[in-house]
Amino acid sequence: MRNNGSYQSSRLTALRRRLSNSIATAISATMVALVLVPLLAIFGYLVIRGIGAVDWAFLTHTPKPVGEVGGGMANAIVGSGLILLIASSIGVPLGIGAGIYLAEYGRGQVASVLRFTADVLNGVPSIVMGIVAYSLVVLAQGHFSAFSGGVALGIMMIPTITRATEEVMLMVPNSVREAALGLGIARWRTTVSITLRTATAGVITGVMLAFARVAGETAPLLFTAFGNQFWNLDPNQPTAALPLQIFTYAISPFDEWHRQAWAGALVLIALIVGTVAVVRLVARRGVFQGAS
Amino acid sequence: MGVGISVRDLSAWFGPTQALDHINMEVLPNRATAIIGPSGCGKSTFIRCINRMHETVRDARVEGQVRIGEMDVYNGTSAVEVRRRVGMVFQKANPFPTMSIYDNVAAGLKLNGFRNRRLLDEVVERALRAAALWDEVKDVLKKKSGASLSGGQQQRLCIARALAVEPEIMLMDEPASALDPISTDKIEELIFQLKQRYTIVIVTHNMQQAARVAEHTGFFLLGKLIEFDRTEKIFTNPSDKRTEDYITGRFG
DSSP, rough: HHHHHHHHHHHHHHHHHHHHHHHHHHHHHHHHHHHHHHHHHHHHHHHHGGGOSHHHHHHHHOOOOTTTOOOOOOHHHHHHHHHHHHHHHHHHHHHHHHHHHIIIOHHHHHHHHHHHHHHHHHSSSSSHHHHHIIOOOOOOHTSHHHHHHHHHHHHHHHHHHHHHHHHHHHHHHHHHHHHHTTTTTOHHHHIIIIIIITHHHHHHHHHHHHHHHHTTHHHHHHTTOOOSSSOOOOOOOOBBBBBHHHHHHTSSSOOHHHHHHHHHHHHHHHHHHHHHHHHHHHHTSOOOOOOO | OOOOOEEEEEEEEEEEEEEEEEEEEOOTTTTTEEEESSSTTSHHHHHHTTTTTTGGGGGGEEEEEEETTEETTSOOOOOOHHHHHEEOOOSSOOOOTTHHHHHHHHHHHTTTTTTHHHHHHHHHHHHHHHOOOOOHTTTSTTTGGGGSSSSSHHHHHHHHHHHHTTOOOEEESSTTTTHHHHHHHHHHHHHHHHHTEEEEEEESSSSHHHHHSSSSEEEEETTEEEEEEEEHHHHHSSSHHHHHHHHHHHHO
């Protein structure tokens, strides 16, 4: 009788567990869907509005004068590439370097000042970064340039990369450092070839996050890179950038330009997603996954 | 060939806390020496002073003298130089997680500038054979990560990695404490093989293990070396009451 009773109750317990499991799964699935909705909605809307204007000419031609149909954003695509290249070559080494310092050597006052600075820098509005680059570079040079835009975006990349690098390097277990030191590998070599290498995947995530964030920035470029209706590959000259071009076209009164602004936005997102995907793919080669 | 270790008046601190108190010990070449004692008695700190790993901990400090053969460890020698001659195996297997099995074993040489691929292949094979791991991994050397191996295999990989740089001394900090009996047996067998060529100092919590592998045993208590003698003597007829209490299981 008692056996039977506990059998009954254990069946009930099992039922209750299965039920609460299904409910929890359903809730988290709903949350995933809710998170995906805005992302897919934005991307979908961009595709709908923009795909019509993305053609070969859009990707290979420079803008046409007002009133003429056609033309494209080729110069802005290349200009964005140029500015981001400059930004990355400033932001990535400085950001990773500072992150390594914080994780491996940073002690006491210097480290906490650095950490605090990085956090504050992260919160500085992007337009302020533009003003900084304007006063540091544009005023000194006497003219707008791709370089000054790169400086503004590069400085913006630093704090994100620094804190990400610090965090993932601190996640590398100390036993891994000890293993390397115990083999008679010098401290700097251990940091670069063992600790940083073990944390590579995370560092790349941080770099990509920073990259994607500044790739879409418009405000810091308004009075640094400035924009340009023509081809320019000279880092010392005013240069077109996709976000600037989108901004200019979107606030214009012309339907043709509105269409192109949508197309520009679509191309910008596609390029960011593409870059991130390629970097991840390349970085994954030679690195063994599945181990922390 | 192994060399002896001579420790004179060695004391060590973590910040204000003294972990070792005037240790004197002569470790003979090509022998295994076991270090036993209750948790927190300074066993690990002691062997970490031999290869200067102790000083990698913040606020750690050492006084006294350690000589390895003719080399004065704390005087006129760099930590890196010491660690190249003194290999270390840790309590928890710690392979480099993002490296293949091959790269794990080759790491010590590669990162010190050794580039000859053919010789590197030879060294890796020799080290893995010496660590009794070669047959299990020879087909996946560059395909599998060191972290994908089983716990016992990982520990033998770490031994191979330490052997590849051809040290004269091997320090082992409870190398089998996280392993099952079969893996433990393999590690112990390895220690027997290794002492033909190396001087071994092994920290162990397991007194049977000390009795099985080591010619000499030192008993530590509260940072002091209470007794150091031939292993049989320690386990059958210790001179100190505290040693006897410990090995008979009265405390610790």
